[in-house]
Amino acid sequence: MASPKSNGSEAQAGPWKLVMEDGGPIKPPVTVKYTKLFINGEFVDSVSGKTFETFDPRTEEVITSVSEATSEDVDLAVKAARAAFDHGPWPRMSGQVRGRILHKYADLLLQHSDEIAALETWDSGKPLDMVKMLDVPGSSNIMHYYAGYADKIHGLTLKMSGQYQGYTLHEPIGVCGQIIPWNYPLLMFFSKISPALACGCTVVIKSAEQTPLTALYCAHLSREVGIPPGVLNVLSGFGETTSASISKHMDIDKISLTGSTEVGRLVMEAAARSNLKDVTLELGGKSPLIIMDDFDIDEAVDIAHSAAYINMGQICMAGSRIFVQENVYDEFVKKIIKRVHKQVVGDPFKQGVQHGPQIEKVQFEKILKYIQYGKDDGAKLLIGGNSLGEKGFYIEPTIFVDVEDNMRIAQEEIFGPVMSILKFKTIEEVIERGNKTIYGLVAGVLTHNINTTNRIARSLRAGRIWINCYYAGSFNCPLGGYKMSGIGRELGLAGLESYLQVKCVITPLQESPWL
Ligand code: NAI
Ligand code: MG
Numbered sequence: 250m251a252s253p254k255s256n257g258s259e260a261q262a263g264p265w266k267l268v269m270e271d272g273g274p275i276k277p278p279v280t281v282k283y284t285k286l287f288i289n290g291e292f293v294d295s296v297s298g299k300t301f302e303t304f305d306p307r308t309e310e311v312i313t314s315v316s317e318a319t320s321e322d323v324d325l326a327v328k329a330a331r332a333a334f335d336h337g338p339w340p341r342m343s344g345q346v347r348g349r350i351l352h353k354y355a356d357l358l359l360q361h362s363d364e365i366a367a368l369e370t371w372d373s374g375k376p377l378d379m380v381k382m383l384d385v386p387g388s389s390n391i392m393h394y395y396a397g398y399a400d401k402i403h404g405l406t407l408k409m410s411g412q413y414q415g416y417t418l419h420e421p422i423g424v425c426g427q428i429i430p431w432n433y434p435l436l437m438f439f440s441k442i443s444p445a446l447a448c449g450c451t452v453v454i455k456s457a458e459q460t461p462l463t464a465l466y467c468a469h470l471s472r473e474v475g476i477p478p479g480v481l482n483v484l485s486g487f488g489e490t491t492s493a494s495i496s497k498h499m500d501i502d503k504i505s506l507t508g509s510t511e512v513g514r515l516v517m518e519a520a521a522r523s524n525l526k527d528v529t530l531e532l533g534g535k536s537p538l539i540i541m542d543d544f545d546i547d548e549a550v551d552i553a554h555s556a557a558y559i560n561m562g563q564i565c566m567a568g569s570r571i572f573v574q575e576n577v578y579d580e581f582v583k584k585i586i587k588r589v590h591k592q593v594v595g596d597p598f599k600q601g602v603q604h605g606p607q608i609e610k611v612q613f614e615k616i617l618k619y620i621q622y623g624k625d626d627g628a629k630l631l632i633g634g635n636s637l638g639e640k641g642f643y644i645e646p647t648i649f650v651d652v653e654d655n656m657r658i659a660q661e662e663i664f665g666p667v668m669s670i671l672k673f674k675t676i677e678e679v680i681e682r683g684n685k686t687i688y689g690l691v692a693g694v695l696t697h698n699i700n701t702t703n704r705i706a707r708s709l710r711a712g713r714i715w716i717n718c719y720y721a722g723s724f725n726c727p728l729g730g731y732k733m734s735g736i737g738r739e740l741g742l743a744g745l746e747s748y749l750q751v752k753c754v755i756t757p758l759q760e761s762p763w764l
Contacts, residue, residue: 263645267638268595268602274307274641275598279367284315286322286485287468289329290478296321301487303461306374306606307596307641315461318486320494323453326482327500330424330451333479340421340449344400351396351446353474355389358439361470362386365463367598369435372462374606374642375560376597380435387724388439391740394724395447398745402448407753412760418752421449422527423502425748426495428488428516429464430508431457431608432563432664437507438464440739442481445505448748453482453501455492459608461485488512496520503527503748507565509662510687510733517736529737529747531565532730533662534690537683538568538719539673539705541696542577549577549695550584556693556719557668558592558646561607562616565734566691568719570652570659571670572679578672582650585668586632589646594637606642607665613642616665619658623649626656628669654685662688676701680708689731693719712738 269275284300285292293316300314318326333339339347358365362385369384370377404417425445429437434456445452456464468483484491488508496504496519504526506516513530520526538556540549556568573581597605607613613636620634633647644666652659652669659669673679683692683705693715694705706714710731715721722728729738737747 263633263635264590265592265594265637265645267643268593268599270596270599274305274596277367277371277598279364279371281313281368281462283462283465283469284313285465286316286318286326287465287481287483288322288326289482290472292469295319296325301458301485303372303459304609305371306608309610309640309642312371312462315465315485318455318484318491320490322484322486323491323494323498326453326484327424327498329479330453330482331500333477334421334424334451337451337477337479339451339477339480344402347449348396348399348447350475351392351399351443354471354476355392355396357470357474358385358389358392358467361466365435365466368462368466369460370597370605372460373431373434374597374608376602376605378600378602379560384433384435388435391436391439391724392443395443395745398444399447402745402749404751409755412758413755414758415753415755418754419749420752422748422750423450424500425450425452426498426501426504426526427452427454428492428495428504428506428508429454429456431459432560432565434460435463435467438467440744441505441507444739444745445748446476446481448745450503450748451480453484453495455484455486455495458485458487492516493519497523499524501526503529505529505531505739505747507531509533513735527747529739530730530735531728531739532690532733532735533688534565534567534730534734535570535660535662535686535688536566536568536691536693536711537570537572537709538693539572539679539683539695540574540577540581541694541698541701542574543697544695544717546577546580546584549581550588552693552695552719553581553585553668554588558589558604558666559720561604561644562666563608563612563664566713566720567664568693569663569667569669570683571668572673572683573670575672575674578670582631582670585648585670589632589648589668592646594643594645604646604666607644609642612664613644616644616663616667619661619663619665619667620647623652623656623658623667623669626658628652628656628658633666654682660686676704680705684708684710687733690734691715
């Protein structure tokens with residue numbers, strides 16, 4: 250059992266020991282079958298023959314090598330997607346038939362749940378229990394949801410002034426480039442491809458370089474259900490090369506990215522400088538959770554705990570600024586420490602483990618750097634703050650109190666298990682402070698006062714507001730950012746519409762005695 254490596258912390262050492270099997274990291278119950286690029290319905294080597302390694306975040310060991318797409322492979326994938334869109338059956342078949350194929354895809358995913366979940370945990374370090382409970386069924390549900398829309402896409406008939414009539418056609422936008430991150434590899438894959446495919450678009454999707462494996466497995470499943478060649482192309486590769494080629498490609502009609510705000514800007518710039526392709530960006534956050542003094546404190550503790558620590562804090566929607574009203578602040582702090590102590594940290598393959606390693610060394614070091622910033626800027630490190638274990642990217646759940654708005658840990662996205670607790674007095678004050686970042690993705694408020702909820706929900710500049718809950722939601726709730734958290738909306742009907750073009754057709758109308 251490993252003990253914490255010190256990070257120069259003055260906080261009490263946490264109680265966490267890595268929960269592991271006696272023999273060390275559990276051997277993943279799966280083998281890797283698909284490592285090549287998936288272009289035009291075939292698994293192929295990259296043109297350059299290049300490969301890169303993907304790692305197990307528990308051990309820092311190589312899992313396997315996968316083919317690396319360069320701009321030549323992007324060209325081939327785009328050609329296949331273009332041909333499938335311009336001449337292939339996918340956009341031309343009835344919505345009913347397309348929907349049936351996609352429903353089958355969603356079902357097949359569940360039939361392979363164990364294998365997919367094991368690959369996801371191996372590649373990303375996400376707790377297997379959670380992947381089985383949320384990521385796999387959630388991905389299937391998203392696909393079913395959009396498959397159901399495939400035969401319900403239609404426009405309007407417009408009665409015009411004068412002797413004309415108009416109608417709108419809602420047409421698939423075309424070839425879509427999609428770039429996804431490593432924090433929810435499978436869910437992100439299905440959040441992106443499902444609405445695009447349901448609309449009749451064709452897709453070139455690039456997985457994150459840290460987590461290529463489940464996307465390739467699901468590429469294989471797409472063949473099994475009869476998605477025609479060229480409709481879904483799946484590439485592994487890096488941001489600066491593969492995704493940059495996608496962003497500036499002249500034959501891609503729309504690009505959708507989930508990732509950092511910094512990369513969002515690059516993608517938008519590339520889109521602007523190439524063919525002005527349509528852009529959807531789902532970017533970072535620094536979301537506030539506001540706890541008013543009338544709310545049950547134990548429930549508030551549970552909600553704040555999951556807001557900050559789910560997925561080891563690696564989530565764009567993380568409630569990373571916890572605002573607590575001053576007269577319940579001390580009690581909240583006492584109770585959240587107890588709650589965080591109960592967090593089970595260890596091998597994500599082990600049943601009952603809630604908190605695995607961070608994704609990779611770069612992120613691991615970034616988080617430890619922010620913990621140091623917190624201390625340097627004068628916040629009080631209450632618990633945690635250290636890495637755990639001799640290998641792997643484990644970090645203790647960490648709490649800072651006495652955090653002030655201008656500190657780096659209150660302004661910048663950490664993307665790790667670091668909770669910042671801030672004290673406030675009045676509603677006016679917390680609204681102003683809640684809005685005081687460059688981000689505006691989501692926010693939460695806990696209170697039973699209806700006037701307070703109404704006021705806060707309308708005053709916070711964020712794309713989703715949770716009242717008396719956090720993370721509740723499903724595929725039919727749109728998600729997207731205000732301010733620098735992004736552009737456009739995903740999920741729900743808004744997510745579908747972002748893959749459609751509206752064409753208006755106008756024709757003269759011969760005189761008629763009828764209306
Ligand atoms: P990133 O934004 O670099 O990576 C996300 C995706 O964008 C990956 O597929 C990557 O290959 C691609 N990408 C990277 N550079 C690109 C470029 N020049 N052009 C086009 N695509 C590019 O995020 P990274 O480096 O993995 O993490 C850095 C920080 O970003 C995290 O600490 C976190 O704060 C934030 N982030 C936010 C996410 C979200 O869900 N909104 C997801 C992942 C990271
Ligand atoms: Mg990996």
